[in-house]
Amino acid sequence: MSAILSLEDIVKVYRSHGSEVRAVDGVSFDIEEGTTFGLVGESGSGKSTIARCALRLIEPTSGTSRIDGEDIGGMPRTGLRRLRARTGMVFQNPVAALNPRMSIRDSIAEPLRTHTRLGRRAVGSRVDELLDEVGLAASHAGRLPHQLSGGQCQRVGIARALATRPRLLVLDEPTSALDVSVQAQVLNLLQQLRREHRLSYLLISHDLDVVRYMSDTAGVMRGGVLVEAGPATEVLVEPRHEYTQRLLAAMPQAPGAGPPDPPRTPTRDPNEKSLLP
Structure with missing residues (x-):
């Protein structure tokens, strides 16, 4: 290796x-x-x-x-x-790591919009895929961080870190x-x-x-x-x-x-x- x-x-x-x-x-x-x-x-x-x-x-x-x-x-x-697209970071405080004014969907989509050229539909599909992968329902996508538990927010943080398929x-x-x-x-x-x-x-x-x-x-x-x-x-x-x-x-x-x-x-x-x- x-x-x-x-x-x-x-x-x-x-x-x-x-x-x-x-x-x-x-x-x-x-x-x-x-x-x-x-x-x-x-x-x-x-x-x-x-x-x-x-x-x-x-x-x-x-x-x-x-x-x-x-x-x-x-x-x-x-x-x-x-490099940022090949690496990701999951932080200690899952709630503080998320923008309180951004929906969960937008938080996960942000690195995709920054580091990829995916279109709007492809970004939406990728966000749905990530939510499912970390064990969250599609209904969580429209919520704000304060409307989720700490564990759910950390799952969002993991999904966000995985968005660009880092290694x-x-x-x-x-x-x-x-x-x-x-x-x-x-x-x-x-x-x-x-x-x-x-x-x-x-x-x-x-x-x-x-x-x-x-x-x-x-x-x-x-x-x-x-x-x-x-x-x-x-x-x-x-x-x-x-x-x-x-x-x-x-x-x-x-x-x-x-x-x-x-x-x-x-x-x-x-x-x-x-x-x-």
């Missing part, structure tokens, strides 16, 4: 009033095509900064990010526009703002979509169980440094670094016991209630 995302010695330094903060310090890893790399660590460890540097949503201070072998550093605007998705804490029962449904949906479309994921999370369940490979961040990386079954079951060992020891269940499997819920949840009467 070839690497769909390759980061090499990424550094991000923030400067303010004469002081410097190294949010990310020399991080390197690859994500192979069709796999999930889970990046775990405490708040402020640099996980989300890495994700944004990887897609050049923010500029790294130094280092190289390659997507499909293509160096995106210094890429002109037209090249970045093309790489960055999942930035995709379930941390959801109820536990809904978390399992969303994780199962993401796993199903990855298999069906051979997607690659960069998963950002502070939840070791989520990373272990979702990931093929995993990395542990501490203070902007990647302290350990390797197969998820090794890093999150028999870690070598003492920091990872402490993270596992702090979990409610014993290290090595493995996370419970998410319940076998359907990807379309008929019992999930909208906020509408």
